Amino acid sequence: MTANDPARLELxxxxxxxxxxxxxxxxxxxxxxxxxxxAAVHVELEDxxxxxxxPLPETAGDWRDALDFARDNVFEVMGQIAHPRFLAFVPGPSxxxxxxxxVMTSGYNTAASLWRETPGPAELExxxxxxxxxxxxxxxDCEGIFVSGGSVANLTG
Numbered sequence: 514m515t516a517n518d519p520a521r522l523e524l525x526x527x528x529x530x531x532x533x534x535x536x537x538x539x540x541x542x543x544x545x546x547x548x549x550x551x552a553a554v555h556v557e558l559e560d561x562x563x564x565x566x567x568p569l570p571e572t573a574g575d576w577r578d579a580l581d582f583a584r585d586n587v588f589e590v591m592g593q594i595a596h597p598r599f600l601a602f603v604p605g606p607s608x609x610x611x612x613x614x615x616v617m618t619s620g621y622n623t624a625a626s627l628w629r630e631t632p633g634p635a636e637l638e639x640x641x642x643x644x645x646x647x648x649x650x651x652x653x654d655c656e657g658i659f660v661s662g663g664s665v666a667n668l669t670g
Contacts, residue, residue: 544609552596
């Protein structure tokens with residue numbers, strides 16, 4: 514297998530399930546233990562950089578090793594912005610249901626950008642916006658779109 518081999522990222526259905534179950538288990542573990550974690554992270558650049566600045570791999574590695582590495586050296590080495598004691602700024606709310614919705618959205622490669630191309634997702638967005646408009650008591654002629662966060666909202670505005 515070479516770096517240009519498109520099959521290097523292909524998995525069998527059983528491998529896909531195993532990877533998905535392991536990723537879900539990691540997220541469940543994270544959410545279950547979040548209150549016991551520190552809201553802030555204290556790490557020095559000179560301690561972290563050697564761990565993450567590896568040479569470009571020449572061969573594919575095992576996805577299990579990659580997940581363990583990411584858990585230990587990326588996801589556990591960050592401020593926990595969903596933590597109940599994280600007060601540095603107001604992050605977008607997150608929870609397990611939202612994470613699974615992200616899995617589904619990414620897994621189906623959904624883009625609700627054009628109704629003719631993705632009528633289901635686009636109409637769901639329009640319906641959800643109508644619900645939010647009703648919940649907030651906004652006028653019938655109000656419109657909006659969902660964006661990824663505050664920065665994109667500011668750019669869009």
